[in-house]
Amino acid sequence: MIYNVIGGACGFGEYGKTVNDGSVAGVSWLWKNGSGCGACYQVRCKIAELCDENGAYVVVTDYGEGDRTDFIMSPRGYSKLGRNTYASAELLKYGVVDVEYRRVPCRYGGYNLLVKVHEHSRNPHYLAILILYIGGTFDVTAVELWQEECQEWRRMRRAFGTVFDAENPPRGDIKLRFQLSGNAEQYWVQSKNVISGDWEAGAVYDSEIHLG
Structure with a gap:
């Protein structure tokens, strides 16, 4: 070390x-x-x-x-x-x-998993998000956003670290779901909140997902 x-x-x-x-x-x-x-x-x-x-x-x-x-x-x-x-x-x-x-386990008292719109994001052409306060012993291995027009989930790219991005994200409010890995299991969990359609760089959204 x-x-x-x-x-x-x-x-x-x-x-x-x-x-x-x-x-x-x-x-x-x-x-x-x-x-x-x-x-x-x-x-x-x-x-x-x-x-x-x-x-x-x-x-x-x-x-x-x-x-x-x-x-x-x-x-x-x-x-x-x-x-x-x-x-x-x-x-x-x-x-x-x-x-x-x-x-x-990570201990973030009083914090749910948060999603912060990265400073390089530009509405409506490019969205990058940073994931904060990943509690417990979970890793976020993938993130997807909901495409309303074709009724399917679209995978975001891991840009680096816990930053995920997407070109031409959906217009309007954006639904996200996260693939979690930990404790010898892997599953998806959907954010209870959305990223509002008028999102700006630096905005922070509470997913209301608590990982303890």
Whole structure:
């Protein structure tokens, strides 16, 4: 694991810097072509005299790749590996430490899955959405929008991370459904709300889907 500063290849932007109080990480093979964005992990280091037994709880907000590393952690996340302030300072001197980790449910108290219209979207010709607050241990593996004129669901393209897009989206209100993968199962769930036909870049819609 490498101690570093996280950017935001998931598309989370400022949210990626502030989620989980800044305890975030970039990952390599856990990235899963972007569907690993937003996943939560308990990470513990293995230096007995310095490392806290509970370790750090981090949220994946980036793609990170380094020499023999699984996690590239934010300064705040990395510091939580230590037993105390002194131990955290000593760990910083290592820079790279051996860790063990496990996927844990994400806990977003009071938040349902949200859909944010990406800043590059242009109504009515191009729609890109960013998915936020994916609770539990679920990954969003696909998104579809409803085509009223032909009565069928149309697959959106995963642009990168948790950003999905579509050229020439349907006019009027837009219905979405999400393919969820987790707990050895995969299924579709439809948003209870729609994206209004007058959507603008930056608008946020509550799906009213709670994943815990």
